[in-house]
Amino acid sequence: MSQALAHIVDDDEAIRDALTWLLRTRNVAARTWASAEEFLAGWQADFHGCIVLDIRMKEMSGLECFDALLERNNSMPVIFLTGHGDVPMAVSTLKKGAFDFLEKPFDDNALVDVVIRAMESDARKQASQETQATVTGRLAQLTPREQEVMQLVLAGKFNKVIADQLNISMRTVEVHRSRVFEKMGVRSAVELAQLLAPGRD
Amino acid sequence: MSQALAHIVDDDEAIRDALTWLLRTRNVAARTWASAEEFLAGWQADFHGCIVLDIRMKEMSGLECFDALLERNNSMPVIFLTGHGDVPMAVSTLKKGAFDFLEKPFDDNALVDVVIRAMESDARKQASQETQATVTGRLAQLTPREQEVMQLVLAGKFNKVIADQLNISMRTVEVHRSRVFEKMGVRSAVELAQLLAPGRD
């Protein structure tokens, strides 16, 4: 997994260097990209940290870049920088999920604070997504029959009822049930319910 | 429970009348308030629908009114209207949870669409909050001892272990456990776990 980085996307080298220096003095690792196209080309799904995105750039704008990232299911928080902001633009980006929207000239410390909050937010999201991925992975290891039985167990049905419904014997249900618990890493139906309740698929 | 209303808060009577008419033609019930103070005085926790809030008003501004509503745990979505919007203001209100932020002059149909989406959003939130309130209410009906036993049941412990831990007999645990299921309206520990997993207290 790649390290958490603040990705600075701006076509002005002076700004890139200034921001990088600013963040480094606060112990925030940064990487710079000279254009939206370059960033999108280098972007990978396992990137973590946050993105500082200038809106007015040559060729592809920050807004277009943001839309492209949304389509790729980017998970990193995006902080917009703009010189001539207008309200509808700010509103629409925030409603689309941007983390913040700052107008130049901005306060150096304020930007760094926002970046740090964004990176903390991403770290939290990442942690919960990883546990979620573990659960999903374990679910994938279940055979079709086991998943079927699991659903009925979660519905609170007795083994006897499940057996009737699937036209199999109680003993077979017990075997599947046991394998489900084993593969999912739980030891009771209660734990299973708690594992699957917050964030179903 | 009160009906869903679009609450229009603006000190300009012409605007209030225009918005009311606009919404009525699209079958959205509206109620007007001539100032932030008046609205806050009349506001009740069981209001539902949405709030259309002008920012620049005599005496208390829309922003101050919004902050007051946040402190009262208002649940209705707030749509800001402003003549001379500035970006930081829009950003900060949206980050504080405002539903939208529109600049005058705005498109009539666009505003109505936003109001309708806001009211739909509130209806959904209200529905989930009501089921949550039901659960919380039932939890409140449990005696302290019953809550204690419930926690241990949810931790997946056997009645025997619970009995040891609370220094009581297994039979007593069974009685409490049974009462918990009865009061919470479930028939198994699995249902209980599912009821309490999404949104703990």
Add this chain to the structure above:
DNA sequence: CCCGATATTGTGGTCATCCGCACTGTGGAA
């Protein structure tokens, strides 16, 4: 053709759950 994964079933037994019935004790409210 043999192997592994999947699905299935039975026997017999242990442990846990759940429930009705009967009973004790305490502390606060009417």
Add this chain to the structure above:
DNA sequence: TTCCACAGTGCGGATGACCACAATATCGGG
């Protein structure tokens, strides 16, 4: 003082969950 909610306890039985041991059967590869 009487009534009631709350807490605690024992007995015995019915039912469900779980497990070790033991098997059969299908299917897709290697």
